[in-house]
Amino acid sequence: MLAVHFGAGNIGRGFIGSLLYKAGYHTTFVDVNDQVIKELNEKQQYRVVLADENEDELTVSNVSGLNSTTSPEEVIQAIVKADIVTTAVGPTILPIISDLLTKGLRERLKKTGHPLNIIACENMIGGSSLLNEEVLKQVTEAEKEQFNRVYGFPNAAVDRIVPNQTNDDLLQVSVEPYYEWVVEETDVKGEKPDIQGITYVSDLTPYIERKLFTVNTGHAVAAYIGHSMGYKTIEEAMSHEPIQEITLGALSESGEVLIRKYGFDHNEHLNYINKIIHRFQNPYISDDVTRVGRGPIRKLGSNDRLIRPATLYLKLTGKDPVNLAKTIAAALTYQNKQDPEAVELQEMIEREGYQTVLEKVSGLEKNHPFIAIVQNQLDIN
């Protein structure tokens, strides 16, 4: 069985690649990082090390690589033969890879017409749907009907913390032991890919929102508040009691929203929150606040981990989401010259001020009451 996976980075190699290998696939990684592609082809295997006291290892073999910039034709042919396509490139890259993916899917229609599922494994709501939309923008009306009939783009939620890392062995990747991969089965075309580790569900929304508004919300709190207090890593930030309190406070706010929306059991959700806080404190992982806080404009988006739970909390409870507002204020002041979105955000704020920029990036209307709540936090600091 053949898998084509776009993005041979942390999640690509450390999570999706390892489950594809265990399920018996040969995985062709597609990336723009030539060094990684060369090593994948040279070594044809890499090591995944679990970040805990035992440091258990898995050697992932049966892998190869293609550079999408220099070998687009090979990528197209790989898509023609694939049994599954997955991605872990980052939400902003999905429109970029859609071009080559469309070419591959078009060629496949000509050659075999076999069904295929394309699963975007990104931290966002509706990642596969977005990729599907980008693909459909590039096809004719007649092709659209054929694409919709044979190509499935089931949405997915993926959860495993894989920090940025530099190892002597370029391909080696250290990952936390925990993982979760949930896929919405309703959009699968043909047979459901038989991959141990995938949980199929009929409605992904509660799962993706619970994950995004707990793991990613809590992580964002630790990253932005931690950075504002001078901490370098998530573990350092999380050892500071006031940050723990704000994190727990923000997760109580997002938790209240999740419990009200989806009827989760209060105590079970509290256990879920505590487990996640424990994962942030894993002493075997060193995760920079700049990785977790990367892309602040995206993270301040209307459907993302901060604005959505905060505005829903305000709407559903009538109370101020103080801890989420503190975090959003810290995200608005987040400076990192290495992060293009952080640089752009600060330039926008310099020109237009916090209020206008918050409206722009979050999509909130001008007089939305939440804007004043964030302004209040900015004034306090």
Ligand SMILES: NC(=O)C1=CN([C@@H]2O[C@H](COP(=O)(O)OP(=O)(O)OC[C@H]3O[C@@H](n4cnc5c(N)ncnc54)[C@H](O)[C@@H]3O)[C@@H](O)[C@H]2O)C=CC1
């Ligand atoms: N690292 C983590 O803990 C988790 C990350 N995610 C999500 O997984 C996705 C990937 O994240 P990471 O693996 O951490 O990032 P990463 O930066 O380690 O990997 C992304 C890979 O995509 C490649 N890439 C960039 N442009 C490309 C293009 N045009 N074509 C093909 N490949 C391209 C990069 O060279 C890189 O190897 C993101 O959406 C992230 O939110 C989800 C859960 C956990």
Ligand SMILES: O=P(O)(O)OC[C@H]1O[C@](O)(CO)[C@@H](O)[C@@H]1O
């Ligand atoms: O990958 P993003 O969306 O930039 O955000 C970083 C987040 O992703 C993760 O890497 C995995 O969910 C978390 O560790 C962190 O909350």
